[in-house]
Amino acid sequence: MNSKMLQIKKNLEPDSLTVYRLTENANFSDCPPDVKIEIKKSLLENQKYICAYCMQRISLDDMKVEHFLPQSLYPNDDLNYQNLFAVCNGNEGSKPDRQTCDTKKGNSILPFSLIIPNLECLVRYRPATGEIVFAEYQQEINSILNLNDSKGYLMENRKSALRALQLKIERKYRNRRASKPELVKILNTIESQPKMSPFAGIMIWYLRDRCNL
Template identity: 35%
Template sequence: MIKIVKHIEPNSLIQHRCQDNATYNDLSKEAKDELRHQLLIEQGYLCAYCMQRIEKENSKIEHWHCQSRYPKEQLDYKNMLAVCQGNEGQDEKQQHCDTKKGNTDITCHPADSASQYLLETLKYLGDGRIQSTESELNKQIETILNLNISRLMDNRKNIVIAVKKVLNSKKGSRTQSEIQQYLNRWKSRDVGGKYQAYCGVAIDYLEKKLKRF
């Protein structure tokens, strides 16, 4: 997970919310498409939870507070995130992100400034595992979001391998300036407004290296 900065909500959502007895399920397909597009843009086309690449065709709109228990938030843009399909339809042990989370509450909202301190507790281990130094969030990562299934761990591990390969491609040690420049590339979007998949892993690794200087 990385911090998400919310943008201005789509006009179609605002207009729909102004209608009497408006619900999310009544939102038109066109309005939902516009909403999904806006969420993808602000998240750099990454799943809000696992950070894998998502596009319009393989993403869905997640309500951080579920609609069934928090009906007043069903049309609240701040409550919405773009997420991956999370192995929907597969064995529950392989499901992750919103698909695994369902209607369960979690403590960390990547687009809420109040959760910033929780995002800062996240760390990535050499085997690709994501953990938090905050015990409750760590439990939620394992059991509710299921972010440590083997495929996701392998993908994160491969990011670190790729980063190390770049750093080791030059003879001798990398300077602080060189590492900072490489870190900035991982923090930046491409010309299409997209972050690199699992960028949070590379950012964490490179920031740790910088702290050693």
């Protein structure tokens, strides 16, 4: 939830998906438009309107539904709500080195889950570059998802999001260092937003790191 990465907490699937799954030969590609819209709305609410991978802002009009386990390899999970996530278009149509997220991932399989508890505690950032550091799975972050894109697009956005937060804290507590309770309050505000700020992952990491959480 996600320049992820944050644990995504799934709500109950939409009733329309539950009903549709019971129909003969049900599959995601042939899913009725109204059911797909309900799925998308539910996924967006789960993820607070940010891409499951890069954490840029997405909406009903510009999102895609990602099958974490690819449809071609795991047909039985085609309509499994736990396998569905909202993602950005990942620079679809661009050269491969500019593609990110699901568009770059294609049919590759990631060795970690987006719904494991405390995923955010396993991920760190380099503030100077905006780079995601996920030591155990760094190759997958770099090559399969391209979240540390060589063109610097996502990393620059993370740096900007972090700098904006730092400036906000500096202005608010101009004459002193913000206390841990004050920083925790800011952290709670960021995490509780119905629509999370784009690239909030690096901001949450920064605040948790300063508070030794």
